[in-house]
Amino acid sequence: MTEPVRTLVVHCPDWPLTALGVAPSDPVVVFTAGRVVAASVAARAVGVVEGQSRRPAQAMCPEAIVLERDEVLEARRFEPVAAALSDITPWVEVQRPGTCAFGVRGPFRLFGSEESLVGSTTATAMEALDDTLGTGAHPGCRIGVADGPFAAGLASRFAAGNALVVPTGGTPAFLAPLPVEALERPDLADVLVRLGLTTLGSLAGLPVTDVAGRFGSEGLVAQRLAAGLDGRQLHVVNQPPDLAVGMDMDPPVDRIEQVAFAARSLAELFQDALAQRGLACTCVAVEAETGHGERLVRRWRDEGPIGAVALVDQVRWQLEGWLHDSPAVRPSSGLVRLDLIPEEVVKAGSRQVGFWGGTTAADERAGRALSKVAVMLGPGSVRVPEWRGGRDTAERFALVPFPKEPVDGLVGGSTGLLSPSTDGPPWPGMLPSPAPAAVHSEPIAVEVVDADGRPVLVDGRGVVSSEPAWVFQGSEAGFGVASWVGPWPTDERWWDPLRHRRRASMQVVSDDGMARLLVQEGGCWKVVATYD
Amino acid sequence: MADPEPFDDLPPEERPTPESTTLSPIRPVPTLAEVTRLVRPTTLAAEQVLPVLPALVDLVPDGLRRGSSLGISGPGARSLTMALMARATSVGSWATVVGDPDLGMVAAAEAGVALERLAVVAPPEPTAWGDVVAALVGSIDLVVVAPHHRVGAATVRRLMARARERGSVLIRIGDGPWPERFDLTLAVVDTSWEGHGDGNGRLQLRRVEVLATGRRASFRESRVVMMLPSPDGSPAPLKQSDSG
Incomplete structure (x- = not known):
């Protein structure tokens, strides 16, 4: 299991409102599909909450201006911010418009301390926001630093002032008093609250086998997040390069509709290539190049596998922001090449945070039975094989205790089970088959x-x-x-x-x-x- | 106080309409054969089988019948067990080995066992053995046991009742006593290694002869000669030209 990566999250509060040019003092409610997705400070003050349906929201705040959500505009307005942050580190990942993240380790070396990194990040983001939206027309940004992207995201959300830096190792203590709703799994949170487990700390304190037995894989994932053991990597670069797809465009295209049209066929190719290997992509880099050699790379991440439609949207958002930027930044020529590079792939059929990568009913049933036996016989009594490699028949597979820590399911990662005959590196001096039983x-x-x-x-x-x-x-x-x-x-x-x-x-x-x-x-x- | 509506707690689509509550006199009367077909479960657990590798078809022609018990003994019992587990685990069944921590994982992988669906349980105390195996039988398709103590007849009957009900296969490795008769007994009766001489070569394949005996009257005793393992570690049928 990988250690939680120290992560910095830049979060622009109420981005759906800010992107639409709403000042925080105006009562404005943004809807999508009849539900409130964002409400301004003034609207929240009278009781409008996210997720509410249209009628009660309007009854509470009759003077509110009602707007429809415009995701393209959100992405376009956020693009300059993400671009400005790329000066700090090239590994900026846009989680969704309004929120992006990067690992602290690399830029830390450049800035020397987390304080100066947070300071520079704030200054850079604020400058970009001022340039895009105008000074004072936005509520600024919040920065959270913690061990793991999950905790860092919460830190940015709960930052009282401008930034909240959770000290190294202090993440479990930071998470403990937060409500279980912070997991953003409403169904699970609902059950947990009814069981009296209202805080992340109370969930983290339960025995792992009990959580596995009662809630299965989802519970284990949630428990690891709650305990501050978010082993998710921000980016993984050792992916097979042949899964990247790209296309040359001749003549160069400069209209976003044309780009989106090209992206659609490319996204399907990309999905096919992954599907043939039984993989799905959770983090993709979209790389565009113009006739004059200007390049724009942006990484997109989703909790689950990114589908073809979402991929086209992301390409569109990213390039729309670029092509419609100020003349100083806008590319000086049409696009000649578009590449989609998978940065992180998982086994298809499992979410990124899977459980042996298996989701069938038989797997869940077996997992529960084995958890039960592990409780009966004590920890370490039930073990499952894990491929390690080696020349010795005793070394090549290690038996690791069950319940296993939920794995990221990264292909080629240390936890992926690989078939010994095909995927393992050669071990000179290894006894040839057949192996002893x-x-x-x-x-x-x-x-x-x-x-x-x-x-x-x-x-x-x-x-x-x-x-x-x-x-x-x-x-x-x-x-x-x-x-x-x-x-x-x-x-x-x-x-x-x-x-x-x-x-x-x-x-x-x-x-x-x-x-x-x-x-x-x-x-x-x-x-x-x-x-x- | 008004009487509550009788079907208030049902969602609207499930509430009976007034028409359906009255008897319709012209409904056709089904024949007995139709009724039998309607009330019979689609498949009985005992009718289902777990598949085996093509190399083992001669030994277990119909596959591993769910709800049955197997006894595997003789030198090479572990290899034979792995060979039996291989096909079923690779099509989604889980296998668990209770009480044999020495099972070679590399050999299992070479035999074709899908290791991502294999778990190894440490030998439980004799008093807890029955409960542990009972927890696995029913949730895991292939439960392999190698008990280090004499297992009681009542425990085995309880396990087998559960296995028949839930469709698991119980496999016992070893030569020790077992209180019940197995549905199928596989005994490795003759083995010989090939590919080595004094100091040179290496162990390449083992020729084994397996004797299969069944409890059911329809089962004919059979002897099968095969390679277990073949040079790549998997079980393989012995070609006619090789058997001489």
Whole structure:
């Protein structure tokens, strides 16, 4: 499990209102599909809340100006802010118009301290907001810094003044008193409140197995978020590059409708390429290049997989902002190339924060039964295999305790199960297939002797001193060696004095037909595996 | 106080309309055969089977019948169990091994077991064994047990009743006593490794002979010779030319 990444979130409060040019003092309510999505400070003061339907909102605040939401405008107005923040770090991710995030680690080195980073970010964002919307026509921005994007987002939301910096390691304490509604999972929050678990701290304090048994995968994810263990990476760059799709446009296009038209076919190609590999994309970089070599890259992230339609919207928002910007920033020529690059992919059919990447009813049922057994027998009694790699049959898979920490499901990540024969790197010196069916968790010490009763040893050149004839286990009766193969010496990590291992392995078939894998290390023989 | 409406608690679409409450005299009377067809469950749990690899079709021609019990014994019992689990786990069934922490995961992967649907449970105390296995039977399709103690007959009957009801397969590895008869017993009776000599070569394949005996009268005892494992680790049928 990855450590929570220290994250900075820039949040512009009431962005749907700000983007429409509403001053905070005007009573304005923004609707979409008959529900309040944003209400100005004046409207909230008389009791209008988000999610309310149109009639009660208008009854509470009859003088309110009612506006429809304009997401294109929101994205276009936010684009200059995101562009300005790219001067601080190139890894700015737009979570949605009005909110963007980036990892603290990189720019931290440049600015030296989090205070100066927060100061510069605020100044940059405010300047961009002033330029776009006019000084005083916006409520500014809030900045939150915490361990993990989830906590940082909440910190920005709850920042009393301009910024809230949660000290390193203080994230669980910051999250503990917040209400469970902050998880933005209304159904789950509803149940939790009825069970008396009103704060994130009370959810975080429950035993993991109980949460898994009662709420399944969603509960585990929520609990990890509540405990401040948000292992989500902000960006992952080691993705297979062949999943990126791009298209050249000749003649260059400069109208947004044309770009959107081109983006639609490109988005379908992109989705097809991912779907063929059973993947879905949760973070995509949209890269556009003009005839004069100007480039604009923007990253978009969604909690779940990004669909083709959403992808077209994002391309449209991003480029609309760019193409309609002030003449100084606007590209001087039409677009000649558009690329869609998946920055983070997950297994399809699972959300980014999945549970073994599985969502079938059988998986959930099995998960519950195994959680129940884990409760009965104590932690660590139920284990599931995890691919690790290695030359040793005992090393290649580790058995890790269940319930496993929910994994990001990142393909190629340390937690993804990969088939050993196809995806693993080569391990020279590894014993070839077939592998032994029983790998002894505690190797059995044995003595190997030749026909005359002398101990058999393997010398530094990997040659046996004499032919093995008998194997004895302590004082007990042993077995006769019918045939044997080897020895194969391995000299592992010779550069590391602490982990250096020098061994010789040998396959021995006993006279009853059972084959065993024997390893000599430091002059002692052990049965490490049986070909049962 | 007014009488409450009788169907107030139902959503409007489920409230009976006044017409439907009166008997319609011209409704056709169904035949007995139709009634039987209507009331029969679509599939009985016992009729369903878990699939097995093509290499094992000779051994278990119909696949692993849900709700049945299997006993696997002899040298190579673990390999045979992995081979039986391979196909079912790769099509979505879960498998759990209780009491055999030494099961080789690399060998399981080579045999074709989908490791993402495999869990290993540490050997429980004899007193808790029945409850632990009962918690798994019913939720996990393939429950493999290797008990280190003598299991009581009542426990096994309870487990098998649950397995029949919920459609799980209980597989027991090992040669020790078992209070009930298995629906199917697979015993590896003869093994020989090939590919090695004194000091050279390597273990490449194992030729095994498996004896299958069933409890049902319709089951014919059969002997199957196969490669378990074949050089790539998976079970494979032995070609006629190889068996000589």
